[in-house]
Amino acid sequence: MQGVERLDVVIIGAGIGGITALYYAKRAGLSALVLEKQDVVGGLWARLPAWQDIQNNRYDWALGNLPIEGEDSASVAENIRAWVDEFDLAPSILLDTPVIRATPVEGGWCVSTPGRDYLARYLVSATGVHNRPVVPAIERHEPLVSEFHSSALGDPAVLAGRDVVVVGGGASAYDLLDLCFEHAARRVTWVYRSLKWMTPTRKPKHLAADIRGLAKMQMLDTPVEQMSRAVNQDLRARYEKFGIEAIRPTGDFDFRRDQLIPGRKRMIENFGRIERHQGEVAGIDGATVRLSSGERLGADLLLWGTGYEMDLSYFDLPQLARTRRTEDMAKRCGSLFVSLDAPNLYFLSPCLLEATSVSPWCYSIASRTIVSHMRGKATLGPEPVGDKLSYFDLARFLAPRDPGSFPAGWQAQYRQMLEDHPEGTPLPIP
Numbered sequence: 001m002q003g004v005e006r007l008d009v010v011i012i013g014a015g016i017g018g019i020t021a022l023y024y025a026k027r028a029g030l031s032a033l034v035l036e037k038q039d040v041v042g043g044l045w046a047r048l049p050a051w052q053d054i055q056n057n058r059y060d061w062a063l064g065n066l067p068i069e070g071e072d073s074a075s076v077a078e079n080i081r082a083w084v085d086e087f088d089l090a091p092s093i094l095l096d097t098p099v100i101r102a103t104p105v106e107g108g109w110c111v112s113t114p115g116r117d118y119l120a121r122y123l124v125s126a127t128g129v130h131n132r133p134v135v136p137a138i139e140r141h142e143p144l145v146s147e148f149h150s151s152a153l154g155d156p157a158v159l160a161g162r163d164v165v166v167v168g169g170g171a172s173a174y175d176l177l178d179l180c181f182e183h184a185a186r187r188v189t190w191v192y193r194s195l196k197w198m199t200p201t202r203k204p205k206h207l208a209a210d211i212r213g214l215a216k217m218q219m220l221d222t223p224v225e226q227m228s229r230a231v232n233q234d235l236r237a238r239y240e241k242f243g244i245e246a247i248r249p250t251g252d253f254d255f256r257r258d259q260l261i262p263g264r265k266r267m268i269e270n271f272g273r274i275e276r277h278q279g280e281v282a283g284i285d286g287a288t289v290r291l292s293s294g295e296r297l298g299a300d301l302l303l304w305g306t307g308y309e310m311d312l313s314y315f316d317l318p319q320l321a322r323t324r325r326t327e328d329m330a331k332r333c334g335s336l337f338v339s340l341d342a343p344n345l346y347f348l349s350p351c352l353l354e355a356t357s358v359s360p361w362c363y364s365i366a367s368r369t370i371v372s373h374m375r376g377k378a379t380l381g382p383e384p385v386g387d388k389l390s391y392f393d394l395a396r397f398l399a400p401r402d403p404g405s406f407p408a409g410w411q412a413q414y415r416q417m418l419e420d421h422p423e424g425t426p427l428p429i430p
Helices: 016-027 073-086 171-182 211-219 224-241 265-269 326-331 360-374 391-401 410-420
Strands: 005-012 032-035 101-105 108-112 117-125 139-141 146-149 163-167 187-192 274-278 281-285 288-291 296-298 301-304 345-347
Touching: 005 016, 005 108, 016 032, 016 073, 016 360, 032 117, 101 117, 117 360, 163 171, 171 187, 171 265, 211 224, 211 391, 211 410, 360 391, 391 410
Parallel strands: 005 032, 005 117, 117 345, 139 281, 146 301, 163 187, 163 301, 187 274
Antiparallel strands: 101 108, 108 117, 281 288, 288 296
């Protein structure tokens, strides 16, 4: 074990959240270090299968002149690495350096890795919410059915000519259903407990999400209730138009809690070919998938579109180490990002940022305010925020708490930026 290194800030995780946090910390003159357990920058995007992609146009992901070639996982990971190259961040990033333990100490944090301990006044957890795939615990008796979580389906060509069961009712399951038809699965069965809203469309999903339109409505001070009513009316009409009312979620769409997921073209076109079961998978018996209702489904492949949970096991605080759900983490943070369990600790998690799409723009303004708070120039109170915030609603929330980053007239400036900025080009880095 080498000696202890002292820093202003330690950031755990080198995904887009950790890299933007590092950028703003260095810009503010703080000594900062990112610790990343993988051997490459990019977080989840660095290890996802090639078919995985973002749910919006790549120009609504990228910022400034940082290049991005497409919406696929490799392009997103390369865009994250472009931050490192553009702003010379590599000297402040340690790869292959897992955090074994993070312990609050007097005046800050002790962060332990296999080779060294780091003492930092501030700690930023940027490991996100997509770092532990969720596969339900089920009974397995001499299983002959191959299983893949959506994060581990490396080559979707294996679906061709196979009987496939897809499990889940959100974005990951919609992607998997779409892949089944793209790669000519023989039979597609869908099992879900509940369903999330999507935008039925015949367009590719990257063209279906109107992120700029949403941001413009926010900057025009359109009440979130009014936005939710308008979207809810549109979605209901779309479900009826495409003949998929049978999978319309119960309740109304609400921007404060729901993600606006683009529809999946092939899934919708082939909806009549999907055998649907509302319930849960209870077990696998040989070549049969057994449901909680007792029904049995013959299958070659079982695809888990059941999402992810948080892994905070590195914290030497039991109440944090056992936190798994995004809703629970939101209750443990004041003003979105400030931990209520320990001082000088921040969580930069997409679950606390967005209701429609994770975006470097959201991470950037969040990281900028977190750094302002570290420097005593922003006031982030202890009150948890129950609603999810995205884009300019997030800016509106942060502005009165961080006047240095949002000087007088910021709303007019941002509104003008949205009006004048050419479509199909990234917004500037805040």
